[in-house]
Structures are given as structure tokens and as C-alpha cells.
Amino acid sequence: MAWAWWHPGAGAGHRAGVVGVPVGKDGWFEAGKPLKADGLRARTQRGSIGSTWWSRRFIDILERVCDKGRLSRGRAYARTGQVLDLDLAPGLVTARVQGSRREPYTVEIRIEVYGEAVWSMLERVIAEQAVHRARLLAGEMPTEIEELFAAHGIDLFPRDLDLDCSCPDWSRPCKHVSAVLYLLAESFDDDPFLVLAWRGRSKEELLGSMEEPGAPVVEDVPFGERLADFYSPGAGVPRPELRPPPPAGLLLRVHPPPGDLAHRLRPAYEALGGKAGEEEPAELV
Amino acid sequence: MPSPETGLLPTTSRPALRPWRVPALLPHPAQTLRLLSETLHLLAESTITATLRHWSAVAAFAHDLVRRGRVIPQLTGESAQPVDMWSIPEATAEARWFPVLTGADAAHFRDLAVAMPPACRTGAEEHPSSAVLTDALATFTDAAVRARLTEPLAVRPKTLEDRWLAALTGPDAACPDIPELRRSLNAWREAAGAEGATQVCFRLVEPPAPTPPATPDLDQEEPWWRVELALQPLDDPSLRVPADQIWSGAPIPGLPPRADHELLAGLGRALRLYPALDQALRTAHPTELLLDTAGAFTFLRQAAPLLHAAGFVVQLPRWAGRSKLGLKLTTRTKKQQAATSQGFGLRQLVDFKVELAVGDATITEAELTELARLKVPLVRVRGQWVELDERQLKAALRAVETRREGELTAAEILQHVIQGDDGELPLVEVDADGVLGDLLSGTADRRLTPIPTPPGLDAVLRPYQERGLAWLSFLSELGLGGVLADDMGLGKTVATLSLLVHEKSGRPTLLVCPMSLIGNWQREAARFAPGLRVHVHHGASRDPAKLTDADLVITTYGTAQRDLDTLKQVAWRRVVCDEAQAIKNSGTLQAQAVRSITAETRLALTGTPVENHLAELWSIMEFCNPGLLGSKQRFRTRFQEPIEARQDAQAEQALKRATGPFVLRRLKTDKSIISDLPEKLEVKEWCTLTPEQASLYQAVVDDMMGKIDGSEGIERRGLVLAAMAKLKQVCNHPAHLLKDGSRLAGRSGKLARTEELAAEILAEGEKGLLFTQYSEYGSMLQPYLAQRLDRPVLWLHGGLPKKTRDRLVERFQHDDEPMLFLLSLKAAGVGLNLTAANHVIHLDRWWNPAVEDQATDRAFRIGQRKNVQVRKLICAGTLEERIDEMIERKKALAERVVGTGEDWLTDLSTAELREVFRLGSGAVA
Structure with missing residues (x-):
């Protein structure tokens, strides 16, 4: 089973991104400049990548084992869209990264999948305290999950990653792998369930399927039956209760935005409430 | 099909759909x-x-x-x-x-x-x-x-x-x-x-009262508070499903299939705002959060508002936010004093005492000191929970140091109660005895001895009207102003007239009303109080000399403002503002002018529920009792903002205490009133013509009478009927006769009155039927009224297919929103059941009472549990009034004489017709 996500565009986008073929000087070893590609781009374009604690854990592993030069090139790759696609399946992340060769490199990152017995034990442990599912469902990885797993002798985050890349660089992780890891970390920010999915349990399996609420839909009376009052309202609209504005930026607190956007958007939310009182819409007479 | 706002009438009665290309911007x-x-x-x-x-x-x-x-x-x-x-x-x-x-x-x-x-x-x-x-x-x-x-x-x-x-x-x-x-x-x-179709609810439940029942001292044990968790569907807030039921996994009607996920996800979001919730979620199936008193206080003061703002449902105990420390005022009447009215006068001395109070209980200094020592923000005093904050405690400690007891005049007590608080400590309770107590509690009308119908009033007062008269007269004698805000139909006009008749003061009362009501006042006074000398001070012929010779001077808001200097020179017994909404905006020149006319006492009449319009209430009270409620600014910070923005129950109470003594508002639905009322109340509403209407009217009379004079037989009958139709149209509205799609506002006295009545009906939250015999007039009115009143105005006429009619009727009967149903008299034949309405207005007259009665019966049917008020609009001084008189005179014969149509009118002689059509002197306001 594989969870494919992040296939940008309609498929034409990233492949068409390979323009021209400046082959490296020595014919096969990668030259300094990668080919232009329009793949996945890291959202954070500056500073460190990974804004939640659980995605930082992957970055930490990476930054522990990788040398500085490859790290920074990997980050640059992640930001310029060299990673063409990325698939996550239980135990395996595969990605294609556009390097300097015409043919993109294939990156594979393996992780141990928990066995069925382990998972049923973990599921029981998670279910024992509602707070874990509550946090997961609200979109965050509970910090205690890691301790909880550890208490049962299980690592949520691997000490080491089994990394593989089809590039000729001898060193592991190479910049292609680090680029993929950066992007992987960012995707964990958005959906903590992916961490668990990599370990072999999807959100659906863990919690059962969720209902996706759609936009409210209203059944309209056909025009044919509304000819007599074509220009008139179909019903009265109860006046909405006038609610005092909540503390500024409440939405950002209840639903944290992706990446580091919270602090960048906060000024906007602060300006929306309260002070703009002079612009209150006039009531109709 | 033209949109109704164009004023154009549809050229087809059976419209169909067709593509239509229109320019767009x-x-x-x-x-x-x-x-x-x-x-x-x-x-x-x-x-x-x-x-x-x-x-x-x-x-x-x-x-x-x-x-x-x-x-x-x-x-x-x-x-x-x-x-x-x-x-x-x-x-x-x-x-x-x-x-x-x-x-x-x-x-x-x-x-x-x-x-x-x-x-x-x-x-x-x-x-x-x-x-x-x-x-x-x-x-x-x-x-x-x-x-x-x-x-x-x-x-x-x-x-x-x-x-x-x-x-x-x-x-x-x-x-x-x-x-x-x-x-x-x-x-x-x-x-x-994706917050889904449900909301997570948090309900704070106080600890059970200790058993045995609380002793008078303070309870000091640490009880557990509970925050119960539940889920409720958005579309049905009455369904509140407790968490344990959700965890059972059984499908619950009204909730989505995976309700447990919605509850969990909601709790997960709530955790971000209220981290203390975490401790409740340490079990697999949490149902509640246990809190100590300090935790409960934090929940009350910090978490609850935040959670509420984020879209969670938060339910707090009833006392939350309202039972605070406050002051209690007790007064006791002294014996043997001279009194002016019903054994009471404002200069009378009473004993008073001010104590500290919490909810319903008073507390002693020792108890207060103990509370301060405990340093807990939530305490139970005699079985009742109270929120205490530091500032209030300090203020209370200061307050007990100064013992407050002694003697004050009733006027001073009144002032004190209305002005209310003492900085930090609000006045939370008043216990006064005797007449002062009745006045302060706002129940004076029920306590005073009713005044029976005074001699000279040509009507018999109903019991509630006798009580109303006692109240009006009581306030007048004390020199206090009042607001009579009875529901429409309970007879505010008669109440005012009966007060004048009862009082026989000898000095004139000035009555200010909208122009559309002048005719009505004049006729009602003539009918019910024929002994009163009434003078209308309005129009070109007004004469200052006549002001002092009358018992009742009627004028309009506009004239009052224009002739302010003249009016100020008269020593008025009383100034009355009818439709006092006219002065709701205290800053307008009109309101200022009316306020500046001095009088011994004042009275405001209004049919709108003043308690729902606070800014309006201040302005009207300021007219009745200048200065009593304090400045507008203070009123705003003390009452208006807390009540409107936070639904502050304590401020609401204080406002009620401050205004209750001066406002008498009785509802038709009160049990004590409803038994006094007839099931069907028929009233004639007299309207005046605008100058434009009057000149059009005259032109039609001149033109048509010329034609009728020289005709006979069928031709003559046709002309008479045509003349009548045209005149009735003029009475409705100039644009109705001219059919030119011109503007409606400000051109018809009848329309102005219609608007006022409709606004009152809607403001009372009720529904009304409006009948007209002209479907083109209905088509003009519908968009106009819908826009002016900002409420639905349904329009049923002969051109509608059955399906649409049924839909309109269905909506009118079952939609809870107050609304109007405009019906063409002909289309609204038998078979319609419109019992949701308890008001009927006949916009124009059909000279056959049977047809009108049949229409009225749409609302007045078996199944109608409310009293129905029927109003017939009649333009004074026109054929409408004259024919009404004829019908009244011949009431007994009416059925036979009048027959079923309007044909009987065509048999009148030309001289008789001239008399019927004549434009009377009182027609124009």
C-alpha cells in the first residue's frame, strides 16, 4: 500500500522541468549545477525547515549524520524544487530527485514497520488515554506518544535511517537524501499521522474513516415555481446574534497555520478586530 | 416581468420562463x-x-x-x-x-x-x-x-x-x-x-450542596466542581448528547456517524486554549473534568470566554457573572404623615438602612471579614455561590466601616435607587414597604386602588384600564412623568383621555403626535370625552390665542418645533408625546424642542417595546423625567453596553429598577388582561390627507361630478362607480390613482398610518393581515413595506398559481419571524386559514360589511388562541368617512340595504352624491 501525495500539477509540470542536458565534466559524476526542475519546493524558504517538534526529530537525525555542505545543498535542493515527487508507503519513502544528470536519482528511505502485534498493543495504549487521539485528530503529535512508545520498548523515531540514493556520491546521506528528508519533515508538520503511517498504520486504520464535511448545500426552489416572487426573498433571515470580537488571532491558536506563518499572519488578524470600529457597516433603514 | 420596485405592473398574469439578455456591469x-x-x-x-x-x-x-x-x-x-x-x-x-x-x-x-x-x-x-x-x-x-x-x-x-x-x-x-x-x-x-456539524459543549456544574443543609456560617470545605463534556449538533442545539453516550458507540439520531471523532477532535482543539483540560483526558472515555474551587474560578473567568469565542458551547451556572457582592437598601414607612396621593407623597420621610448583600442574602461585617481572610474567589454563602474579586472585597470592607442608616425623603430614596451604585458595589436589592415599595417595584398599577370610569367619559373602562388610570393619576399627582407602553389595542388613547377627564385640571394639556394621528385624536376625543375642549394647533390657520382656552391642544412634532416659542409661553398642565418613538433620538431638534416645553408633568405613549431599544428608552425617559436617569453617556456605560454587549443580568436588573416605576407596559397576552379583552376588537383608524391628496381628490370630484350631472341610466351608474373608485384610490395614495410608478414615501396620510401600525405589529413580534381590494395597490405596497419595515411582506393576489399561494400561506403560518401578509380582498376568498395573524388591517373600505367580515375571519377562526384586533383605515372628511357613517346608521338594515356590492351607491341622487364626495374641512392635517 502506498500513500501517494505531492504529485504536483497534472503530471506535466515536473517532467517538463528538465530543460537541456549540461552533462558534468567527467561525463558521469555530477557537476556543480543541477538541472532546473519544477518539483516540490520546501515551504520555508529561509532558516531551518520543520516547525513542529516531531518533524524536527527527523531533521535532528539528518543533521547529526550529515556533513554541513551536503546539508545546505540538500536544503537548497528542497527549496528550488529538485525533488520531483515523493511517495510514502509503510516502511518506505521513495522520491525522485533531479540532479545534474538527465535521469533523476531515486532516493529510498526505509524504516522498520511495526508488526501487527506491536501495533495492536500500541493502539491499545493510545486508546487508553483520550488525550492522544484528541491531539492527533486536532492535527498534532502528542509529545507523550514518544515516551509512551518508549515505555513499551518501541522507538517512534528511528535512531538511524536506512538511506539509499542512486547518485554516485559515496557519502550517505547525500544532498538528494537530505533534500527529501527536509520535505518529508515538512509534510509531517501538516499531518502527524504520516509519521505513524510510515510505521505501518494509516490514520483511517488507526481511527476509522472520517466524515468530510462539505460546504452547506441548500435545495433551491426551481425558478418555475418562484415566478410570482421572483424578486423577493424566499424566507426571512434571522438576524445573526451580534457577537463581540474574540481575542485577536484566536483562529491561529485553535488552528495553527502551516510552517512559521503564525507569527507572520498575526499582525493581520490583530488589525482585523477591534480598532477598525469606524468602518462598522451602517444598518439599513 | 418588471421587478416590483419599478412600480410597473406586470403585463401578463401568467408569466413563463424565457432566456433574456440584459446588459451587465x-x-x-x-x-x-x-x-x-x-x-x-x-x-x-x-x-x-x-x-x-x-x-x-x-x-x-x-x-x-x-x-x-x-x-x-x-x-x-x-x-x-x-x-x-x-x-x-x-x-x-x-x-x-x-x-x-x-x-x-x-x-x-x-x-x-x-x-x-x-x-x-x-x-x-x-x-x-x-x-x-x-x-x-x-x-x-x-x-x-x-x-x-x-x-x-x-x-x-x-x-x-x-x-x-x-x-x-x-x-x-x-x-x-x-x-x-x-x-x-x-x-x-x-x-x-472542518469543525463539522457538531459543537463540543462544556458545562460547569457546581458541587452538590452539603448535607445537612448549610448552616448560616460559611462553608469552608473544598468541594469538587465538574465540567461535563457533551456534543451537540449545530442544527439542533436542544439535543445535547453527554460524552458517555457518545463513547458507547451506538448511533445517535441527529449526530453524524463518527460522533466520537468529532468530540475528540474538538477536545484536541480545546486543549490549545485550555491546557488544564488535559487532566480529564487521561482516561479512554472522558466524561468530565474535575476542578477545585480555584480551578472553577479560572474556568469561569478565563477559559469559558475563550472557549466560547472559539465556537465551543459553554454552559455556566445561572449565578455565573451575576451574583456578586452588592448593596441592599431597606426602607420602612413612618406612620402619621401628610400624604398627597393614595397615602403617599414624595417629601414623606422614611427610615432606611443599607447593608451588604450577596445574591438574596445579606451578610454581616464578621462574615465579610471572614470572606476576605479566606482569599478564595468563589465562596458559598448560605448555600449560594458567589464570585468575589479583590476590588469588590476592598470596597465592601470600606462600606461596612461607615454604618448607613437614617432618614431620607421618598424623593431622595427614589433618586438613590435610580442612580444606583456606589462605585464598585452595585445596588442589588431593594426592600421597601408601602406605596414607595409599590412604586419602586414597578407594580404600582396593581397595588393602587383602581379608579372607576370617571363621569364625563363616554366609555366603560375595563378593569385593566381602571388600574392604568390609577397609575397615570398617581404619577401625575406626584409630579412624575410616565411612559405608557401598553401593547397596541389596549387603548392608550382612551387611557389618556380618561386621565384628562378624571383630573379636570383646568389647565391645558399639550399633545404632540405625528401628523397621521391628528384626525384620530380629534375623533376619539369627540367620541369618548365630548366634554373636553379640543383645539388642533396645526396648519396655516393656527392661532396662539386659542391655546389657553382648551383642555387638550393637539399638535404635531413638526409644528411643535416650529412654534416652540409660542408653546413655551403657555402654562401647561402636561405635555404628552404620542408615538414617542418620534423622540427616540435625543439629539434631534424635534426631541429637543419637545423636551424644552415646560409642564407640571409629562407622559409618553408608545406601542413599541421600549425595553428592547435602550438608547430610545433613555431619550423617552429624559423627556418624561429630565435628568433622572443621568447623562446619556453614563446610561450607556452603566446599562446599554453591559446589557447589549454582554447580556449582563445585573445591569438588566438595575435598569429595570431604575425605569420600572415610570413605565407601564401591559401585554395582550397577560392573563389578567386577556380576560378583560374581547376576542375580536374592531377599531377605526382615522387618517388625514396630504395636501397633494386633497387637491387630487378635489380635481376628481370636480371632473366626475360634471360628467355625472349630464348622464343617466347605465352610463351614469358606470360614472358613479368610476368616480368612487378614483376617490378611494386617491385616499390610498396619489400614485395609486396616477399609476405612474412615482415614489411612495411622504405622500399619503393613509400609507403613513399603515406603516406606523405595521411597524408596531412587527415590533411586538406578531403577524398581521393587510387587505386591499386593489391588486395594483398591493403590488405597489409590497416592495415598499418590505423595504421600510425590513421584514417579510408576503403578497397574495389573483394572479398566483395555486402552488405559490399554498407556499405563501404555509410560510406565513409556520415561519416564526414576525411578518405581514398583504392580500387582495378578492383573491383571499374562502378556504384560507391564516390564524398565525392576530392583526387585521383593512387598507381601503369595501362598502359591504359582510365582505370585510369574511376577510377578517381568515385570522379569526377556530384555532385562534389570541385576541384579534381589526383596524379599518378611514380618511377623515372624505367619502370614506361619509359612507362609514351611513353604514353605521343603517347597521341593522345594512345587510338588506347594502346588498352584496357597491351598487346601492349608484342610486343616490346627484345632490346626495355631491354630499358624499365632498371634501370636508378636517380632511387635511
Whole structure:
């Protein structure tokens, strides 16, 4: 089973991104400049990548084992869209990264999948305290999950990653792998369930399927039956209760935005409430 | 088909659908929003159509969402071309703000979609209303955010993300596409909007009262408070499903299938705002959070408001936010004193005592000291929980140091009760005995000895009217002003007249009313109080000399303002403001003028529920008892803001105490009143003509009488009927006769009265039927009234297919919103059951009482549990009044003489007709 996500565009986008073929000087070893590609781009374009604690854990592993030069090139790759696609399946992340060769490199990152017995034990442990599912469902990885797993002798985050890349660089992780890891970390920010999915349990399996609420839909009376009052309202609209504005930026607190956007958007939310009182819409007479 | 606002009548009675090409203007969103929300009221009335009003409601919704921060930024549109790495990315996408619709907002969205007039969603095909509304609301929301954000979010953008942020403000939304950002923003929006069809509820439950029942001292043990967890569907807040039921896993009707996930996800979000919730979620199936008293206080003061603002349902004990420390005033009447009215006078001395109170109980100094020592913010005093804050405790400690007991005059006590608080400590309870107690409790009308119908009043007062007269007379004798705010139909006019007759003061009363009511006052006075000398001070022939010779001087608000200097020179016994909503805006010249006329006592009459319009209440009270409620500013901070913004129960109580003594408002639905009322009350409403109506009327009479004079037989009958029809149309409205689609406002006395009556009905939250025999008049009125009253006005006429009629009737009967149903007399034949209405207004007269009665019976039928009020509008001094008199005179014979049609009128001689049609002197106000 594989969870494919992040296939940008309609498929034409990233492949068409390979323009021209400046082959490296020595014919096969990668030259300094990668080919232009329009793949996945890291959202954070500056500073460190990974804004939640659980995605930082992957970055930490990476930054522990990788040398500085490859790290920074990997980050640059992640930001310029060299990673063409990325698939996550239980135990395996595969990605294609556009390097300097015409043919993109294939990156594979393996992780141990928990066995069925382990998972049923973990599921029981998670279910024992509602707070874990509550946090997961609200979109965050509970910090205690890691301790909880550890208490049962299980690592949520691997000490080491089994990394593989089809590039000729001898060193592991190479910049292609680090680029993929950066992007992987960012995707964990958005959906903590992916961490668990990599370990072999999807959100659906863990919690059962969720209902996706759609936009409210209203059944309209056909025009044919509304000819007599074509220009008139179909019903009265109860006046909405006038609610005092909540503390500024409440939405950002209840639903944290992706990446580091919270602090960048906060000024906007602060300006929306309260002070703009002079612009209150006039009531109709 | 023309839209009703054009004033044009449809040329076809059976319209059908056909494609129609119309020129369209694509306005700029920001300008449109400005037009809809700020300047719409500046437009001419005829251009404000129902569709425009609907968009205005959508715009208001967008503003409200933005004000509350229920918006989320997005990156929309995908790049069509792969971006060239080496060039500056092109701005192929847009940064846009979208609304986040959850909870009550999602419900309001649905209401707006259902209400959308079909004309709003036309196009090559019928667009679904929800799709049209989604687009419009998104457009308005984006424009409203941009209007408010004046500072850019990113200066000198470097990265692509910066460029997106920069494009979120200012007029230009274009920016390069960043697919990853686009997707994660989209996921964010989904998460924020996925609060589902349910809301998580938190209900704070106080610890059980200790057994045995509390001893009078303070309870000091640490009890556990509980916050119960539950889930409730958005569309049915009455269904509150406790968490343990959710965990059972059984499907619950009314809740989505995976209700447990909704509850969990909601709790997960709530954790971010209220971390203490964590301890409750340490079991597999949490049902409640246990809190100690300090924790409960934190929940009350901090978590509850935050959770509520974030869309959670929070239920607090009834006392929360209201049972605070306060003062209690006790007064006791002394014996043997001279009294002026019903054994009471304002200069009378009473004993008084001020104590500290908490809820219903008073506490001693020792208890207070003990409370202060405990240093807990929530304490139970005699079985009742009380929130204490530091400031209040200090104020209370200061207060007990100064013992407050002694003697004051009744007037001073009154002043004290109305002015209320003592800085930090509000006056929470008043215990007064005797007449002063009755006055302060606002129940004087029930305690005073009723005054029977005074000799000279040509009517028999009903028991509630006798009590009303006692109250009016009591306040007058004390020199206090009153507001008589009885429901319409309970007879405020008769009450006022009976007061004048009863009082026989010898000095004149000045009555100020809207022009549309002058005729009515004149006729009612003549009918019920024939002994009163009535003078109308209005129009070109007004004479200052006559003011002092009358018992009752009637004038209009406009004239009062114009002749202020003259009116000020008279020593008035009383000034009465009828339809006192006219002075609701205290700053207007009209209100200032009326206030500046001095009198011994004042009275305001109003049919609108004053307690719902606080700014209005202040202005009216300021007229009745100048200065008593304090300045407008103080009134606003002390009552209006706490009540309107926070539904502060204590402020509401205080306001009731301050105004209760001066406001008498009785509802038709009161048990004590309803038994006094007849089931069907028929009233004639006298209207006046505007000068335009009068001159048109005269022109029609001159023209038609000339023709009738020289004709006979069938031709003559035709002409007479035509003349009558035209005159009745003039009485309705000049535009009704002219059929020129011209403006309606301010040109007809009858229409003005119709509007006032309709507004009163709607303000009382009721429904009314309006009958006219002219469907073209109904077609003119419908859009006009709908717009002026901002409530639904349904219109049933002969041109409607059965299906539509049924839908209208269905809506009128079952929709809870107050509304009007305009019906053409002919179309509203038998078979209609409109018992949701308890008001009937006949806009024009059908000279056959049987037909009118049949129409009236639409509302007055078996199943009607309310009293029905029937009003017939009659233009004074016109054929309407004359024929009404004839019908009255011949009442017994009416059926036979009048027959079923209006034909009997055609048999009148030309001289008789001249008399019937003549424009009387009192016709024009």
C-alpha cells in the first residue's frame, strides 16, 4: 500500500522541468549545477525547515549524520524544487530527485514497520488515554506518544535511517537524501499521522474513516415555481446574534497555520478586530 | 416581468420562463462592498430593491466575519506554465482571503442561501444559491479584509512566500504560485472549516450542596466542581448528547456517524486554549473534568470566554457573572404623615438602612471579614455561590466601616435607587414597604386602588384600564412623568383621555403626535370625552390665542418645533408625546424642542417595546423625567453596553429598577388582561390627507361630478362607480390613482398610518393581515413595506398559481419571524386559514360589511388562541368617512340595504352624491 501525495500539477509540470542536458565534466559524476526542475519546493524558504517538534526529530537525525555542505545543498535542493515527487508507503519513502544528470536519482528511505502485534498493543495504549487521539485528530503529535512508545520498548523515531540514493556520491546521506528528508519533515508538520503511517498504520486504520464535511448545500426552489416572487426573498433571515470580537488571532491558536506563518499572519488578524470600529457597516433603514 | 420596485405592473398574469439578455456591469469588489455596507441608505428608496438588500445582508455578514477574525488566507489558481527557474516567477496565482464558516456562521450562511431571491442567481441557467453565495461571500470577505489591513505583511518581499504575504494586502492580489504552500494552506483551511456539524459543549456544574443543609456560617470545605463534556449538533442545539453516550458507540439520531471523532477532535482543539483540560483526558472515555474551587474560578473567568469565542458551547451556572457582592437598601414607612396621593407623597420621610448583600442574602461585617481572610474567589454563602474579586472585597470592607442608616425623603430614596451604585458595589436589592415599595417595584398599577370610569367619559373602562388610570393619576399627582407602553389595542388613547377627564385640571394639556394621528385624536376625543375642549394647533390657520382656552391642544412634532416659542409661553398642565418613538433620538431638534416645553408633568405613549431599544428608552425617559436617569453617556456605560454587549443580568436588573416605576407596559397576552379583552376588537383608524391628496381628490370630484350631472341610466351608474373608485384610490395614495410608478414615501396620510401600525405589529413580534381590494395597490405596497419595515411582506393576489399561494400561506403560518401578509380582498376568498395573524388591517373600505367580515375571519377562526384586533383605515372628511357613517346608521338594515356590492351607491341622487364626495374641512392635517 502506498500513500501517494505531492504529485504536483497534472503530471506535466515536473517532467517538463528538465530543460537541456549540461552533462558534468567527467561525463558521469555530477557537476556543480543541477538541472532546473519544477518539483516540490520546501515551504520555508529561509532558516531551518520543520516547525513542529516531531518533524524536527527527523531533521535532528539528518543533521547529526550529515556533513554541513551536503546539508545546505540538500536544503537548497528542497527549496528550488529538485525533488520531483515523493511517495510514502509503510516502511518506505521513495522520491525522485533531479540532479545534474538527465535521469533523476531515486532516493529510498526505509524504516522498520511495526508488526501487527506491536501495533495492536500500541493502539491499545493510545486508546487508553483520550488525550492522544484528541491531539492527533486536532492535527498534532502528542509529545507523550514518544515516551509512551518508549515505555513499551518501541522507538517512534528511528535512531538511524536506512538511506539509499542512486547518485554516485559515496557519502550517505547525500544532498538528494537530505533534500527529501527536509520535505518529508515538512509534510509531517501538516499531518502527524504520516509519521505513524510510515510505521505501518494509516490514520483511517488507526481511527476509522472520517466524515468530510462539505460546504452547506441548500435545495433551491426551481425558478418555475418562484415566478410570482421572483424578486423577493424566499424566507426571512434571522438576524445573526451580534457577537463581540474574540481575542485577536484566536483562529491561529485553535488552528495553527502551516510552517512559521503564525507569527507572520498575526499582525493581520490583530488589525482585523477591534480598532477598525469606524468602518462598522451602517444598518439599513 | 418588471421587478416590483419599478412600480410597473406586470403585463401578463401568467408569466413563463424565457432566456433574456440584459446588459451587465461588472463592478469592482471593493466599491461594491462600500456601496452595500455604507452608502446604500443614501440611495433613493426605489432603487433599493429586495435583491440589493439581500446583497447588503451578505456584505454585512462578510464584515462581521472579518471583524471576528473568521477568515483564512489562501493561495488560489494553479500556474498553467512550468516556471522557468532562472527568471523571476510570474504572478500567475492570487493571494485571497476566505471566510471560515463554522457553527452559527454556517447556519447563517444556510439562512442567507435559502432567502436568496431568484433574481440574484440568474444566468444562462439557474445557478445554485449556495454556489452564488459562496462566491459572493468570498469576494466580499476578501475586499473587507483588504479594506481593514492598511499595513503590508511583508515589506520588500524576498522569497516567494513573502510575495504571497505582500499580496494579501493592498489592491493587487496577484503573486506567483507555490504549489506546496497552496496545498498546505488548503489543508489548513479544511482543518479550520472542518469543525463539522457538531459543537463540543462544556458545562460547569457546581458541587452538590452539603448535607445537612448549610448552616448560616460559611462553608469552608473544598468541594469538587465538574465540567461535563457533551456534543451537540449545530442544527439542533436542544439535543445535547453527554460524552458517555457518545463513547458507547451506538448511533445517535441527529449526530453524524463518527460522533466520537468529532468530540475528540474538538477536545484536541480545546486543549490549545485550555491546557488544564488535559487532566480529564487521561482516561479512554472522558466524561468530565474535575476542578477545585480555584480551578472553577479560572474556568469561569478565563477559559469559558475563550472557549466560547472559539465556537465551543459553554454552559455556566445561572449565578455565573451575576451574583456578586452588592448593596441592599431597606426602607420602612413612618406612620402619621401628610400624604398627597393614595397615602403617599414624595417629601414623606422614611427610615432606611443599607447593608451588604450577596445574591438574596445579606451578610454581616464578621462574615465579610471572614470572606476576605479566606482569599478564595468563589465562596458559598448560605448555600449560594458567589464570585468575589479583590476590588469588590476592598470596597465592601470600606462600606461596612461607615454604618448607613437614617432618614431620607421618598424623593431622595427614589433618586438613590435610580442612580444606583456606589462605585464598585452595585445596588442589588431593594426592600421597601408601602406605596414607595409599590412604586419602586414597578407594580404600582396593581397595588393602587383602581379608579372607576370617571363621569364625563363616554366609555366603560375595563378593569385593566381602571388600574392604568390609577397609575397615570398617581404619577401625575406626584409630579412624575410616565411612559405608557401598553401593547397596541389596549387603548392608550382612551387611557389618556380618561386621565384628562378624571383630573379636570383646568389647565391645558399639550399633545404632540405625528401628523397621521391628528384626525384620530380629534375623533376619539369627540367620541369618548365630548366634554373636553379640543383645539388642533396645526396648519396655516393656527392661532396662539386659542391655546389657553382648551383642555387638550393637539399638535404635531413638526409644528411643535416650529412654534416652540409660542408653546413655551403657555402654562401647561402636561405635555404628552404620542408615538414617542418620534423622540427616540435625543439629539434631534424635534426631541429637543419637545423636551424644552415646560409642564407640571409629562407622559409618553408608545406601542413599541421600549425595553428592547435602550438608547430610545433613555431619550423617552429624559423627556418624561429630565435628568433622572443621568447623562446619556453614563446610561450607556452603566446599562446599554453591559446589557447589549454582554447580556449582563445585573445591569438588566438595575435598569429595570431604575425605569420600572415610570413605565407601564401591559401585554395582550397577560392573563389578567386577556380576560378583560374581547376576542375580536374592531377599531377605526382615522387618517388625514396630504395636501397633494386633497387637491387630487378635489380635481376628481370636480371632473366626475360634471360628467355625472349630464348622464343617466347605465352610463351614469358606470360614472358613479368610476368616480368612487378614483376617490378611494386617491385616499390610498396619489400614485395609486396616477399609476405612474412615482415614489411612495411622504405622500399619503393613509400609507403613513399603515406603516406606523405595521411597524408596531412587527415590533411586538406578531403577524398581521393587510387587505386591499386593489391588486395594483398591493403590488405597489409590497416592495415598499418590505423595504421600510425590513421584514417579510408576503403578497397574495389573483394572479398566483395555486402552488405559490399554498407556499405563501404555509410560510406565513409556520415561519416564526414576525411578518405581514398583504392580500387582495378578492383573491383571499374562502378556504384560507391564516390564524398565525392576530392583526387585521383593512387598507381601503369595501362598502359591504359582510365582505370585510369574511376577510377578517381568515385570522379569526377556530384555532385562534389570541385576541384579534381589526383596524379599518378611514380618511377623515372624505367619502370614506361619509359612507362609514351611513353604514353605521343603517347597521341593522345594512345587510338588506347594502346588498352584496357597491351598487346601492349608484342610486343616490346627484345632490346626495355631491354630499358624499365632498371634501370636508378636517380632511387635511
